[in-house]
Amino acid sequence: MTAADRIIVPLDVSSGEEAIALLDRLPDVGFWKVGLELFVSTGPSILEELKQRQKRIFLDLKFHDIPNTMAGACRGAGRYGVDLLTVHGAAGRTALQRALEASREGAQSAGLSPPNLLAITLLTSLNSRDLAFDLKVPVELPEYALQMALLAQESGIPGAVCSPQEAAGLRRVCGDEFLLVCPGVRPTWAEGGDQRRVMTPQEALKAGASYLVIGRPITAADDPQGAWNRINDELVG
Numbered sequence: 001m002t003a004a005d006r007i008i009v010p011l012d013v014s015s016g017e018e019a020i021a022l023l024d025r026l027p028d029v030g031f032w033k034v035g036l037e038l039f040v041s042t043g044p045s046i047l048e049e050l051k052q053r054q055k056r057i058f059l060d061l062k063f064h065d066i067p068n069t070m071a072g073a074c075r076g077a078g079r080y081g082v083d084l085l086t087v088h089g090a091a092g093r094t095a096l097q098r099a100l101e102a103s104r105e106g107a108q109s110a111g112l113s114p115p116n117l118l119a120i121t122l123l124t125s126l127n128s129r130d131l132a133f134d135l136k137v138p139v140e141l142p143e144y145a146l147q148m149a150l151l152a153q154e155s156g157i158p159g160a161v162c163s164p165q166e167a168a169g170l171r172r173v174c175g176d177e178f179l180l181v182c183p184g185v186r187p188t189w190a191e192g193g194d195q196r197r198v199m200t201p202q203e204a205l206k207a208g209a210s211y212l213v214i215g216r217p218i219t220a221a222d223d224p225q226g227a228w229n230r231i232n233d234e235l236v237g
């Protein structure tokens with residue numbers, strides 16, 4: 001797999017037209033993420049567009065609900081034929097197990113391969129202070145992220161979304177086969193925005209990330225193709 005194959009670019013726009021314009025401007029991107037903003041606007045039609053273009057798809061809907069509702073949502077999403085699908089680890093063991101089973105059932109009913117489920121450990125927009133003082137979680141942030149990843153792994157879920165800052169610790173404990181998908185990735189020349197736990201693309205891969213999610217440094221650049229090229233050049237050089 002090349003470095004470019006390990007970069008997932010989010011289609012964080014609010015309409016199908018804007019999404020298609022971005023797809024046209026970045027023809028070399030092979031793996032796209034569809035999140036809440038776009039999916040709420042377009043529904044599954046954007047997934048069909050991506051499939052027609054033979055792109056890989058990360059459906060990042062971050063389901064977080066009671067087990068029965070998680071199962072229903074994952075059964076439906078399993079029928080879309082996407083590669084990756086997110087749920088929140090904090091939904092708990094039963095919800096994670098039901099979500100996994102249901103995503104497989106949904107895919108099977110449509111004659112498709114099941115998505116790889118990923119558990120969100122702790123959003124990369126939160127820092128230690130938020131965890132301790134606002135969420136009142138009485139453990140250190142790396143320990144909390146690891147606990148969420150282990151809960152997911154014990155529930156049969158094949159990977160997690162984590163900050164690159166926790167990737168090395170999770171890789172050590174969860175092993176080489178466990179997928180670690182890392183947002184919160186910023187080249188030195190890009191702004192952090194609302195991301196709080198960041199690393200550069202080179203650092204994130206070195207720390208053990210399987211995939212990097214890099215959005216605004218590329219999609220909000222004046223020249224998105226130039227930013228994509230620059231990130232890839234820095235990764236190989």
Ligand SMILES: O=c1ccn([C@@H]2O[C@H](COP(=O)(O)O)[C@@H](O)[C@H]2O)c(=O)[nH]1
Nearest residue numbers: 010035122123124183184213214215216
């Ligand atoms: O913990 C998380 C989980 C998901 N995301 C998503 O990743 C991208 C990051 O975009 P940038 O523009 O590179 O900040 C975005 O779609 C988030 O919804 C995350 O950032 N952190």
